[in-house]
Amino acid sequence: MKRQYLAKKIIQSLVTIFFVLVFNYILFRVMPGNPLAMIMRNPRASQEAIERTRELFGLNQSWVVQFWIYLKHLFTGDLGISFLYRQPVTEIIVARIIPTVLMVGLAQILAIIVGVFLGVISAWKRGSRVDVAALGFSLVTYSMPTFWLGIILIFVFSVSLRWFPTSGMLTPGQSFSSTFAMVRDAARHLVLPVLTLSLVLIGEYTLTMRNTLLDVLTEDYMTTAKAKGFDDNYLIKKHALPNAMLPMITLIAINLGLVIGGTIQVETIFSWPGLGRLMFDALKARDYPLLQGIFLLITLSVIVANLIADVTYGYFDPRVRE
Amino acid sequence: MKRKWKVSMVMILVLSMMMLSASATDAGASPQTMRIGVTVEVDSLSPFISYSQIGFEVFQLIYDSLVMLDENLETVPGLARDWEISDDELEWTFQLRDDVQWHDGVPFTSADVKFTYELLLENELGMYSGYLGGITEILAPDATTVVIRTEQPKANMLMNACPILPAHIWSEVTPDEYDTWPNSSPVGTGPFKFQEFRPGEYLKLVASDNTFHGRPGIDELIFVLYANTDTMAQSVVLGEIDAATNFSPSQLDTLDNNATIDAIAAVVMGFTQLSFNSWDDPSSTAHPLLQEFPVRHAIEYSIDKQRILDMVYSGQGSVGTTLVPPEGFYHYEPSESELRVYDVLRANQVLEEAGYMDLNGDGIREASDGTPLDFLLTLRADNADEVQAGQMIAGMVAEAGIKFNIETVDDGALIDKIYAGDFDMFIWGWGADLDPTTILNVMTTTQIGSMSDSNYSNKTYDRLFLEQQTIMDPDERREMVWEMQRILYEEAPYIILFYDNSLQAVNTSRWTGWTRIPEEGGYFFNLTNYNYLHVQPVAGVVDAAPDAGGGIGFAGMIIGGLIVAGVASFLMFRRRK
Numbered sequence: 001m002k003r004q005y006l007a008k009k010i011i012q013s014l015v016t017i018f019f020v021l022v023f024n025y026i027l028f029r030v031m032p033g034n035p036l037a038m039i040m041r042n043p044r045a046s047q048e049a050i051e052r053t054r055e056l057f058g059l060n061q062s063w064v065v066q067f068w069i070y071l072k073h074l075f076t077g078d079l080g081i082s083f084l085y086r087q088p089v090t091e092i093i094v095a096r097i098i099p100t101v102l103m104v105g106l107a108q109i110l111a112i113i114v115g116v117f118l119g120v121i122s123a124w125k126r127g128s129r130v131d132v133a134a135l136g137f138s139l140v141t142y143s144m145p146t147f148w149l150g151i152i153l154i155f156v157f158s159v160s161l162r163w164f165p166t167s168g169m170l171t172p173g174q175s176f177s178s179t180f181a182m183v184r185d186a187a188r189h190l191v192l193p194v195l196t197l198s199l200v201l202i203g204e205y206t207l208t209m210r211n212t213l214l215d216v217l218t219e220d221y222m223t224t225a226k227a228k229g230f231d232d233n234y235l236i237k238k239h240a241l242p243n244a245m246l247p248m249i250t251l252i253a254i255n256l257g258l259v260i261g262g263t264i265q266v267e268t269i270f271s272w273p274g275l276g277r278l279m280f281d282a283l284k285a286r287d288y289p290l291l292q293g294i295f296l297l298i299t300l301s302v303i304v305a306n307l308i309a310d311v312t313y314g315y316f317d318p319r320v321r322e
Numbered sequence: 323m324k325r326k327w328k329v330s331m332v333m334i335l336v337l338s339m340m341m342l343s344a345s346a347t348d349a350g351a352s353p354q355t356m357r358i359g360v361t362v363e364v365d366s367l368s369p370f371i372s373y374s375q376i377g378f379e380v381f382q383l384i385y386d387s388l389v390m391l392d393e394n395l396e397t398v399p400g401l402a403r404d405w406e407i408s409d410d411e412l413e414w415t416f417q418l419r420d421d422v423q424w425h426d427g428v429p430f431t432s433a434d435v436k437f438t439y440e441l442l443l444e445n446e447l448g449m450y451s452g453y454l455g456g457i458t459e460i461l462a463p464d465a466t467t468v469v470i471r472t473e474q475p476k477a478n479m480l481m482n483a484c485p486i487l488p489a490h491i492w493s494e495v496t497p498d499e500y501d502t503w504p505n506s507s508p509v510g511t512g513p514f515k516f517q518e519f520r521p522g523e524y525l526k527l528v529a530s531d532n533t534f535h536g537r538p539g540i541d542e543l544i545f546v547l548y549a550n551t552d553t554m555a556q557s558v559v560l561g562e563i564d565a566a567t568n569f570s571p572s573q574l575d576t577l578d579n580n581a582t583i584d585a586i587a588a589v590v591m592g593f594t595q596l597s598f599n600s601w602d603d604p605s606s607t608a609h610p611l612l613q614e615f616p617v618r619h620a621i622e623y624s625i626d627k628q629r630i631l632d633m634v635y636s637g638q639g640s641v642g643t644t645l646v647p648p649e650g651f652y653h654y655e656p657s658e659s660e661l662r663v664y665d666v667l668r669a670n671q672v673l674e675e676a677g678y679m680d681l682n683g684d685g686i687r688e689a690s691d692g693t694p695l696d697f698l699l700t701l702r703a704d705n706a707d708e709v710q711a712g713q714m715i716a717g718m719v720a721e722a723g724i725k726f727n728i729e730t731v732d733d734g735a736l737i738d739k740i741y742a743g744d745f746d747m748f749i750w751g752w753g754a755d756l757d758p759t760t761i762l763n764v765m766t767t768t769q770i771g772s773m774s775d776s777n778y779s780n781k782t783y784d785r786l787f788l789e790q791q792t793i794m795d796p797d798e799r800r801e802m803v804w805e806m807q808r809i810l811y812e813e814a815p816y817i818i819l820f821y822d823n824s825l826q827a828v829n830t831s832r833w834t835g836w837t838r839i840p841e842e843g844g845y846f847f848n849l850t851n852y853n854y855l856h857v858q859p860v861a862g863v864v865d866a867a868p869d870a871g872g873g874i875g876f877a878g879m880i881i882g883g884l885i886v887a888g889v890a891s892f893l894m895f896r897r898r899k
Contacts, residue, residue, distance in 0.1 A: 085521065086371055086502045096522065151552060159556050166562060167553045172357060172524035173544035268549040273522030277549055284704060286734045 009310045013303050020299040021074070024292050025067055070292075079296070080289035084282065089293040093275070097260065097297075099169050100274040102186075103267075104259045107194045111201035112252055118202070119209020123217060123244075124236065134206060142203025150196045150269035157192060164191050167271035193270040197263060201255070208251055213244040246317055250309050257305025261298040353528075353541035354859040356833065358846065359554040359566030363547045364525060367516070368505035369485050370447040375753065375847055376545070378449065378483075382851045383527060383543070385485030385510035386534075388416055388435065388468075391850045393839050395756055397480045401430065401511065402468070411475035411794055418466045423532055424488045425515045432462035437489035439470075445500055450484040452760055456791065474792040477799055481757035483849070485510070513538050513855055523547060539835075539858035558583060558827050565833075567846055569825040571636030582831035587638050587823040588844030591647045594639075594708070594751040596621075596715070596817040599743060601770070601777030606743030608777070609697055611689055616676035617724075618814040622662045623669035624722040625715055627819055634710045638825065642818030644807040645761060649840060652758040652800055654807035669722035680723050687723035695724040700739065700748040703730040708749045711819070715749075740775050750775075751822065756849060758803050762787055765810060778815035833857050 054060045061069070073080065079089035118138065122131040141149075158166040165171070169189050176182040216222065217240055225239050264276035275294060282290040366372040369381050382390075390400040402416040422430040439460045442451045456476045461469040470479070488509050495503045508516045513535040514527035527543040546563055548554035555573040557563045559580055569577070569585075577585035598618060599608035611617055627641040643661065646653045656662075678687040678695060686694045701712040709730060716726035731739070739745045754761040763769060766787050767779040786806045793799035810816065826844050828836050835857045839848040846853065 081502065084365065086366060086368075086504055092521070154553060154556060159560065162560065166557050166560065167548060168523060168546065170523070172546040173355060173518070173526040173542060269553060271547060271549040271553060273520070277522065284733070286732075 005314055006311060009307055013307045016303055017300065020303075021071070021296070022067075024295045024299070025070060074296075079293040082282075082287055082290040084285040084287040084290065089289050092278070092290060093293050093297060096273060096275045096278050099272060100261075100267075100276070101259060103190060103193050103272055103274060104197065104263060105256075106190065107197035107201065107266075108255055108259055110194065111198040112205055114198070115202045115205020116209050116248065118206040120213060120236065120241070122206070123210045123213035124232070126214065135210070138203035138206040140203075141199045142207070144200065146196065146200050146263070146265040147269060149199060150192070150266060153192050153196055154269070165189055166192075167269075169273055189270075193266050193272055196269070197266045205248070205251070209244070209248060212247050213240060216240045216244045219243075242316065246313065249312055249316065253305045253309030253312070254302065257302035258298070260301040261294075354539065355542040355544060356540045356565070356857070357544045357546050357563040359548050359557060359563045360545050361548055361551060361554070361568045363521065363545070364519070366504065367508050367519060368448075368503060369450055369487065370442075370445070370500050371502075371504075373449050379847055380525065380527075380545070381485045381510075382483065382512070383514040383854055384508050384512045384516055385487065386422075386512050387483050387485055388418075389480050389482065391483075391756070391852075393837050393850065393852045393856075395840055395849065401435070401486055405480075407479075412472055414470045414472075414476075414479055416468045416470070418468060419534055420466045422511050422534055424490075424511055425509045425530060425532070426488075428488065428490050430486075430488075430511050431465040432468045433465075434489045435468045435486050436460045436462045437493065438484070438487045441487075441492065441500075442484065445497070447500055452763075453478070453482045453484045455759075475794050477791050477793055478757040478759050481755065485512075513851065514543055517542075535855050538855050540854065543854065555827075558829065561829065561832070565826070565828040565845065567824060567826045567844070569827065571638045571825065574636075574638075574825050577827045582829055583827050584830050584836065585825070585827040586838065586844070588826055588838065588848070589640075589649055589840075589842040590753070590822055590824045590844060590847070591649055591755065591849075592751060592753040592822040593642050593645075593647055594711075594749065594819045594822060595642070596625075596747055596749050596819055597776045598747045598815055598817075599745050599777055600779070600813075600815045601743045602779075603743060603777070606777065607745070608743060609746045611693060611695060612697060612746055614676065615813060616672050617678070617695065618817070619662060620669040620672045620676075620722050621719055621724060622814065622817045623665050623672060624719045624724070625817065625819070626664040626718055628664070630711050630714050631820055633714065634707050635820070635823075638823040639820040640823075642820045644811050644818060645765070645816065646758045646803065646807060647754055647821050649843065650754070650756055650758065651796065652803045654804040654811075656808075656811055660808070660811065666718075666721045669719075673722060673724075678723070685720070685723060686725045697724070697726055697746040699726045699728050700736060700745050701728060701730045702736060702748075702750060703732050705750075712749050740777075741771060743777055748775075749819070759791055762790070762803065762806060765806075765815065776815040778810075778813075780809060780813065783809050832860055834860050 051060070070080070077090060079093075081087065082089050082092055085092055115138075118134045122134040125131050154166050157163050165188060167189075170182065170185050171189075174185065176185065222235065222239060225235055230239075261275060261279070263274075264280050266272065267274040267277045275297075279291070279294045281287075282294065360376055362374060362376050364372060364377045364380055365374045366377065367380075369377070369385070372378075372381070386401045388400050388402040389397050389405075392398045399419075401418055401422060403419050404417040405414060407414050416435075418430075418432055418435070424430055439454055439457065442448070443454050443457060445451070456472045456474060457470055458473050459471040461471070463469060472479075491509055506519070510516075511533065513530055513533050515530045517528050518524075518526040524547060525545045529538045529541050529543075531537055546557075548557070548566070551569050551573060554563070554566050555569060555577055558566050558577060571587075574585050574587065577583050598612050599606060600613065601608050602613070631637055631639050631641065640648075643656055644654045648655070662668075673687055673695075677690055680687045681692070682688070684694075686696060688694045699712055699716060701709045703709070712726075712728055716728055719726055736745075736748060736750075740748075752761060752764065764773050764775070765778050765780075765783060766774070767781075767784050770777050770779065783806055786802050786809075790799050790802040790806070793802060824844050824847060826846060828845050830836065835853075836845050837853060837856065838845060839850055839852055
């Protein structure tokens with residue numbers, strides 16, 4: 001039974017991936033605008049030069065042939081050459097993955113820990129001052145515009161207090177005496193973007209956690225368990241949380257899947273060299289190969305994260321397996 | 323087991339906080355580093371691929387050209403120490419410096435010049451090939467002599483900013499690769515050597531000891547990419563960077579209030595224009611009524627350019643008139659009788675005299691055949707300023723009984739529309755050279771389908787264009803260029819809305835010797851590398867950037883403390899009860 005469930009989920013994911021491939025491919029080609037004009041950017045280009053470029057990027061072939069070539073190259077890890085940067089797409093994307101995952105990943109982890117913690121407390125102490133404070137905090141940060149929050153944090157921590165640098169991932173052009181020095185420099189640069197992003201994310205986790213836990217807490221079996229004389233800590237850990245965690249798993253999985261896509265806003269405020277900004281630049285320049293590469297990466301990670309969520313669900317909730 | 327995990331987690335947190343709070347120790351003989359904040363990064367390190375202003379700026383630091391511009395924008399020797407022109411004005415002989423080496427130690431010779439020019443002329447690649455127009459032959463009779471022949475006299479020969487590339491490196495590249503070879507580690511002869519480019523972060527150059535310019539006062543030059551100008555402005559104030567360009571006007575005052583910072587609105591050779599589709603080709607969808615000069619004139623009369631400048635651009639820039647921007651020698655200023663200044667009454671009067679009346683009372687004037695003055699204005703979606711300006715213009719022309727419908731599209735879609743002749747009018751801008759040839763060329767008939775964005779065609783103009791390139795006497799040439807601008811102003815394929823400003827800031831407490839070029843111009847992006855060569859560090863002032871946070875230890879403690887407290891209380895909550 002379980003193996004079948006797993007196989008079904010994997011096949012579903014593969015089918016989704018294929019449709020995404022086709023969709024991505026078509027999407028960028030029905031967008032208005034001629035990519036050649038963007039590639040050449042040379043009003044003086046001769047007809048031969050134009051032809052050469054068309055050939056180079058495969059634009060002289062029909063859509064179908066181009067799609068076939070695209071699929072073939074995809075399986076060898078070749079995502080093509082970026083129109084904008086004239087470099088292999090894979091190289092460009094790989095260079096941006098580490099900064100993105102580092103920043104967004106850390107922020108997500110921080111937000112999940114704090115969010116779940118706040119959610120549990122406020123559900124357990126519903127109506128108390130702690131609950132009101134946690135709820136207020138979550139709602140305020142949740143609804144705060146990211147850009148504004150980031151600027152405020154820069155103003156407080158960089159401009160007034162001068163504790164952290166305003167932007168970038170490393171002090172630009174600095175040569176470091178040791179790896180330790182470099183890690184320290186990166187860590188200093190990480191604090192504000194991670195803080196900004198996690199503040200914005202905490203609310204979502206807190207509110208979801210609180211609501212689902214509240215639902216569970218009003219279930220009859222909780223009253224029964226309480227009547228049996230279990231202590232509160234045991235009640236929450238063994239009876240309430242396992243059930244309340246189910247929606248959280250989905251939420252966490254989807255959000256972790258989106259980690260790879262970066263966040264355009266935070267990356268823009270702090271000039272972080274992440275994938276979100278790369279995607280935005282690629283979109284502006286109509287850089288099909290690069291866009292396709294990034295979209296593919298993001299969809300893959302979301303699909304994989306969903307697959308993991310499904311499988312974990314099956315593990316946590318026997319009902320799903322049947 | 324579980325407890326151990328918790329303990330180690332707290333340990334990690336504490337350690338990481340200690341790491342954060344440890345004071346900066348990267349000392350040693352620190353080089354004089356200048357960091358310049360920019361909002362656009364180089365699109366390529368290959369001069370054949372790059373089309374950007376920042377590319378131009380970086381190439382003139384890494385490479386040299388035969389001649390260059392000094393702080394007065396006068397031509398001075400570059401790689402060529404001297405030159406002469408034959409009596410028939412068709413042959414130029416350049417004497418090259420004999421002591422120049424490439425950054426990799428290979429001697430520079432005339433063969434490099436010949437190689438570069440021939441390659442560009444043959445392939446017409448990149449932003450520099452235009453400078454070489456008219457050259458028919460390049461000879462290198464000996465290692466320090468280059469002879470350049472032209473068919474006609476070439477007036478802009480000494481305005482040629484084309485970088486000379488090393489033949490020993492580029493000859494390895496096959497012609498098929500010219501438009502993709504990334505040149506990821508450029509080797510030049512210029513005052514700065516390329517060191518590192520991290521896309522999305524920064525580009526780093528270091529001073530070259532081995533250059534005819536003499537060693538610059540800047541040891542390391544770093545162009546730092548900022549994704550937003552608010553943060554960039556704060557970075558200048560904090561000293562994280564020493565200079566920056568491309569602020570928004572609102573940040574200028576904040577910066578200028580700072581004693582150590584000089585913030586300027588530099589006049590640049592560029593403008594923003596409203597382009598009309600002038601194409602009479604059958605495939606073009608140009609509106610026939612927009613071909614009428616009175617309609618174009620009425621539109622210009624009804625636009626309050628100064629008000630748009632004030633409202634949209636915070637007053638940065640100046641009201642525009644003719645094609646060649648006013649900073650140059652070749653700008654034509656319309657006489658009082660020619661000049662069209664904002665005057666709605668006049669706009670209405672011009673239309674009435676030309677027979678456009680609002681017959682059906684809907685507020686829009688019609689031609690005698692009943693066609694209304696109803697046009698489509700296309701704007702670039704990702705340029706908020708242009709969109710806002712376009713909306714204001716639509717409101718203003720309505721006062722004269724003209725209707726502008728607005729559509730916003732992205733850059734690529736607009737370029738397609740221009741090539742297809744499928745537009746009425748749009749707004750965008752051009753940057754111009756000191757020499758007027760490139761910008762004048764935009765309006766020639768041969769550029770339709772290429773550089774032309776109004777599909778304008780005028781035989782007299784075309785003839786004058788070819789002629790002015792060959793007139794060696796500047797005053798005589800200027801007469802011709804003026805006449806060309808007069809034609810354009812009368813027929814108005816463009817309404818030049820504004821001449822642009824570039825907002826720049828430099829730190830004057832750490833660096834001294836900044837020069838605005840020209841007088842009202844900028845410190846950077848001013849067609850010269852003068853400031854990069856002449857700015858000197860102020861003695862005794864230490865680079866602020868590496869440890870901008872003096873109180874970092876304290877900060878680390880607090881943040882660390884908060885996180886530790888948070889995690890600890892989480893763990894305690896779990897253990898309690």
